[in-house]
Amino acid sequence: MTTSQPEATPTPNSAVGHDPAFIEVERFSFWYGAAQALFDISLEFPERRITAFIGPSGCGKSTLLRNLNRMNDLIDGVRHEGDIRLDGTSLYDPAVEVISLRKRVGMVFQKYNPFPKSIYENIVFPLRVAGRGSRSELDETVERSLRGAALWDEVKDKLHESAYSLSGGQQQRLCIARAIANRPQILLMDEPCAALDPVATLKIEELMMELRKEYTIVIVTHNMQQAGRCSDHTAFFYLGRLIEYAPTLQLFESPAKEQTEAYISGRFS
Amino acid sequence: MKQRRSDNPKSTGATRSGKGNVVPERFLVSKGTLRFDRFMTQAIQVGGLVVVLAVFGIFAFILSVIWPLFGGAEAAEGDTMFELEASEGAILGLDDWGELPFVTDGGRELVFHPVDGREPFLREAPLPDGAEVSSLRHDPGAQRIVAGFEDGRAGFFEVRYTMEFEEGRDRRVEVELGGEEWFEVAGGPVHAAAYADGGSNKLLAAVHDGGESGARSGLAVVGFHQQRGLLGGGRIEAMPKEELGHLVGGPIAEILIPATADMIFVATDQCELVFLAQDRGEWTVRQRMRMFDNPETRLKTLGFALGDNSIVAGGSGGEVRVFSLFPPEPGEPRTLGLTKEFPGLSDAPVLFAASRRNKTVFIASENELLIGYTTTETVRWRGSVEPGLAALALNGRGSSAAFLDTAGRMRFFEINDPHPEAGMRAFFSPIWYEGFSGPRFSWQSGGATDDFESKLSITPLIVGSLKGTAYAMLFAMPIAILAAIFTAHVLHPSWKRVIKPTMEIMASLPSVVLGFLAAIWLAPLVEYRMPGVFLMMVGIPIVVVVIGYAWSWLPVHLRSRLPTGLELVLLLPVVLGVGWLCWRLGPVVEQWLFVVEMPDGEKVADFTVWWPQWTGLPFSQRNSFVVGFMMGFAVIPIIFTITEDALSNVPPSLLAASRALGATRWQVISTVVLPVASAGVFSAVMIGLGRAVGETMIVVMATGNTAIMDPSNNLIFGSPFGLGSGEFPLAAQWNPFDGMRTLAANIAVELPEAAQGSTHYRTLFLGAFVLFVMTFALNTVAEVLRQRLREKFKLV
Numbered sequence A: 001m002t003t004s005q006p007e008a009t010p011t012p013n014s015a016v017g018h019d020p021a022f023i024e025v026e027r028f029s030f031w032y033g034a035a036q037a038l039f040d041i042s043l044e045f046p047e048r049r050i051t052a053f054i055g056p057s058g059c060g061k062s063t064l065l066r067n068l069n070r071m072n073d074l075i076d077g078v079r080h081e082g083d084i085r086l087d088g089t090s091l092y093d094p095a096v097e098v099i100s101l102r103k104r105v106g107m108v109f110q111k112y113n114p115f116p117k118s119i120y121e122n123i124v125f126p127l128r129v130a131g132r133g134s135r136s137e138l139d140e141t142v143e144r145s146l147r148g149a150a151l152w153d154e155v156k157d158k159l160h161e162s163a164y165s166l167s168g169g170q171q172q173r174l175c176i177a178r179a180i181a182n183r184p185q186i187l188l189m190d191e192p193c194a195a196l197d198p199v200a201t202l203k204i205e206e207l208m209m210e211l212r213k214e215y216t217i218v219i220v221t222h223n224m225q226q227a228g229r230c231s232d233h234t235a236f237f238y239l240g241r242l243i244e245y246a247p248t249l250q251l252f253e254s255p256a257k258e259q260t261e262a263y264i265s266g267r268f269s
Numbered sequence B: 001m002k003q004r005r006s007d008n009p010k011s012t013g014a015t016r017s018g019k020g021n022v023v024p025e026r027f028l029v030s031k032g033t034l035r036f037d038r039f040m041t042q043a044i045q046v047g048g049l050v051v052v053l054a055v056f057g058i059f060a061f062i063l064s065v066i067w068p069l070f071g072g073a074e075a076a077e078g079d080t081m082f083e084l085e086a087s088e089g090a091i092l093g094l095d096d097w098g099e100l101p102f103v104t105d106g107g108r109e110l111v112f113h114p115v116d117g118r119e120p121f122l123r124e125a126p127l128p129d130g131a132e133v134s135s136l137r138h139d140p141g142a143q144r145i146v147a148g149f150e151d152g153r154a155g156f157f158e159v160r161y162t163m164e165f166e167e168g169r170d171r172r173v174e175v176e177l178g179g180e181e182w183f184e185v186a187g188g189p190v191h192a193a194a195y196a197d198g199g200s201n202k203l204l205a206a207v208h209d210g211g212e213s214g215a216r217s218g219l220a221v222v223g224f225h226q227q228r229g230l231l232g233g234g235r236i237e238a239m240p241k242e243e244l245g246h247l248v249g250g251p252i253a254e255i256l257i258p259a260t261a262d263m264i265f266v267a268t269d270q271c272e273l274v275f276l277a278q279d280r281g282e283w284t285v286r287q288r289m290r291m292f293d294n295p296e297t298r299l300k301t302l303g304f305a306l307g308d309n310s311i312v313a314g315g316s317g318g319e320v321r322v323f324s325l326f327p328p329e330p331g332e333p334r335t336l337g338l339t340k341e342f343p344g345l346s347d348a349p350v351l352f353a354a355s356r357r358n359k360t361v362f363i364a365s366e367n368e369l370l371i372g373y374t375t376t377e378t379v380r381w382r383g384s385v386e387p388g389l390a391a392l393a394l395n396g397r398g399s400s401a402a403f404l405d406t407a408g409r410m411r412f413f414e415i416n417d418p419h420p421e422a423g424m425r426a427f428f429s430p431i432w433y434e435g436f437s438g439p440r441f442s443w444q445s446g447g448a449t450d451d452f453e454s455k456l457s458i459t460p461l462i463v464g465s466l467k468g469t470a471y472a473m474l475f476a477m478p479i480a481i482l483a484a485i486f487t488a489h490v491l492h493p494s495w496k497r498v499i500k501p502t503m504e505i506m507a508s509l510p511s512v513v514l515g516f517l518a519a520i521w522l523a524p525l526v527e528y529r530m531p532g533v534f535l536m537m538v539g540i541p542i543v544v545v546v547i548g549y550a551w552s553w554l555p556v557h558l559r560s561r562l563p564t565g566l567e568l569v570l571l572l573p574v575v576l577g578v579g580w581l582c583w584r585l586g587p588v589v590e591q592w593l594f595v596v597e598m599p600d601g602e603k604v605a606d607f608t609v610w611w612p613q614w615t616g617l618p619f620s621q622r623n624s625f626v627v628g629f630m631m632g633f634a635v636i637p638i639i640f641t642i643t644e645d646a647l648s649n650v651p652p653s654l655l656a657a658s659r660a661l662g663a664t665r666w667q668v669i670s671t672v673v674l675p676v677a678s679a680g681v682f683s684a685v686m687i688g689l690g691r692a693v694g695e696t697m698i699v700v701m702a703t704g705n706t707a708i709m710d711p712s713n714n715l716i717f718g719s720p721f722g723l724g725s726g727e728f729p730l731a732a733q734w735n736p737f738d739g740m741r742t743l744a745a746n747i748a749v750e751l752p753e754a755a756q757g758s759t760h761y762r763t764l765f766l767g768a769f770v771l772f773v774m775t776f777a778l779n780t781v782a783e784v785l786r787q788r789l790r791e792k793f794k795l796v
């Protein structure tokens, strides 16, 4: 337990301040054991834009998303081909410190997963593990993040109660607040609004529009309206393959592929 | 189970809902299922109830066994009563069986009153012709009456009781007087005489008026020497008479000679106790002490408790004090000291009798009788006697007391005190045993001699249990928990499939085997290599920490070559190497640090000598360190498997969440895994603790299983030369290089030897009860804490 890796090792391309980052995925294939989940995927995420992943269940959206911050490394027997680059540096470069990569690339999970701690402690967790945290900085972060996740008004009086005392939707927003607490450069969101009511959904969308000014965001969604409303680019996946990737307006108004059209119009078989 | 379907919906019971609609059959539960369900519910309830009852049954049984330990004595007056015409100052005697009491008034004739209904009979005492008795004393232990005469002679004759068995008749106690010896000791009347037979030397002392300080200030002493030949006692040779009155320097109230016949205790009228002892053939005053604080107090009775090592003195103010012989400092000659004091009688005690079985003493004022147990300083019984007491005698077992009342009747008390040496004080307070320099907690249930006092303090056993447990846990807890963390969250999962079953096999290793290993292999191995072991204990963690730190400074591209967790496996040979090096370096360190100078000036590097010299605490080969280590081995697998389960059950989503937020491996473990699994880890530790507390075989074997040879003698039995005088240092109980005896081991070792129903037997059950209560309390506290943790980190 002495081998914890220092989190401050600079990566070659560590960006300064709030420079957005630019992600390239090149000919990326991915296997869970023998089962291939992603097939030869190539795409680029423009900086300071929101990219949406759509596609039927099980098509590999979460898999690709999890690869962007190497969360899949920990699964037994996974394998990949191709490359993913962040600001031109391969994520798989031996010199890349996974810990600091994950600090740059924040993530909100498909299933909300707050820690069994207080609301406050949940949000300051990324700061605590980074070894930061004057009292005022923590307080300020908690308020900013909770406001950002449209949760502040609901929980401001019970910050020190257990996170599990919140409703499911509130817990999901807490996870979003937690993900943005340390101001990552890239935010990966896996169906962040699945458990939210329309008002909260709207707030999250507003948050995304706000964050878009500074961050690069990738969002997985099953909600076509949401993809249409707030993303700049949309990628449609089907059975582990990238079928179509285009500016959102273009993809929704005049999809190039028949499958895309069938999916977005709900006539999917 | 097969579900039988009923064809007829009506037969399945309530098939109609409130509005009379028929419920379709597919919504009904089959009768068989219901019946089975009901049966299982009942079976589970019955089973649970049986278990609860069994636990309560065991509890009740243990309680019933230990209950009598805490009761006092019972005394009830018997039916037999003899009317006699004895005057005051008569002597009353009773045989060992309590069947043939005698009364003598002037000592010339003894009147025997058989309690079995025979006619009273009279025996002439074999006194010298024409001598007038001036003092009389009955020594029931030696079956002897010591007499002094007006003409200056003194001596004794024996009242020999024998048990006769004749065919066709019940056993009967017979008596015979004889064995008389008379000597010229003083010029005038003898006011008090005492005699003791110490085998090869015997001593007769007499108080007379011939001293320098007036009446009763002379003390004449005659010693006898008896050659011991192969054919028993040889010729008795009287030594020259000596006059010791000048040593005392005042009127003498009472004298006592212990059975060893080499000392005289003289009580003066001024209530001074003068201890005369022989120093190179010369009588000297070894000690003088005041018996009572109040100068007004006068001495009323004086006598030995069993063993002649304690003197019980009764003062006119009702005081009852016990003075015992003990060495004030280890190795010094014994002197007297006030060791115990009984709560006083309301009136001056005038009668004294000591049991010939144990340290029970009977002290009575005219109207009140107190039965006390000197060792534990407790009053066993106290009550009043009407119309008043004039004389008192006990049978051998102390189960029957005869007394003369002031109305001239002989009456009897039946006394039932099966466990005089037991009681709260005996078990839980330091007791000043005879020969000890101070009160001690001490357990020694059996001894070689008859007048041995069993020492029944279970405090050292409790401390021993805690000590063994503490050392075991100190060793096992960090290793087991760290190993579980490593297996559950660092090592590749495929390793876990090998490690867990291996550990589970280890858990089922019989502890006899571990105890055997500890005793035969480990203890001798480490006895002379302690410095090496220390070095390992310090060296290995340091090396691991240093390497870990160095590793974290290596560039990422080098580190990431190794799969997660493997770097720690690679550390293994390094650790083994360092361990070996430390072991080898041990003697070097010993040469350097643990050098002691022997009495002959030689310098020796030996930790086993150094430790007792520097700390004053003993070092023994089979010590707590070894026990802790081996017991740790017994406990590690249990803690490991349960901890590992708890750690593995932390939801992966929480692990993912913390990793995604940039937590390092250790941060994930410390901030998420450990708190969430804390209740489980805590349970694991508690179950390990429970096992260690009750562990028996390892302790029995690794500390040596005989009580007398026990290396921990010094601690448990409070040896007079181990730990210095005074208070028993409880802190010394934690000496890691000494053994211990735990409650569980004690029961295992001694229960087979304890006679059923005896004090010893019941005390062992008390040990079991304490163990029961300890584990119960421990588990309750643990469960409360565990619930709190669970509540705090619950995952809903």
Ligand SMILES: Nc1ncnc2c1ncn2[C@@H]1O[C@H](COP(=O)(O)OP(=O)(O)OP(=O)(O)O)[C@@H](O)[C@H]1O
Residues within 6 Å of the ligand: A032, A035, A037, A056, A057, A058, A059, A060, A061, A062, A063, A064, A075, A110
């Ligand atoms: N840990 C895993 N181990 C093995 N196979 C996996 C694992 N996670 C996902 N898969 C497989 O990979 C494929 C893609 O799964 P993924 O979770 O990426 O789908 P998704 O597009 O996110 O679906 P959804 O919209 O339902 O979340 C699925 O066929 C799934 O069975």
Ligand SMILES: [Mg+2]
Residues within 6 Å of the ligand: A061, A062, A063, A110, A190
């Ligand atoms: Mg998904």
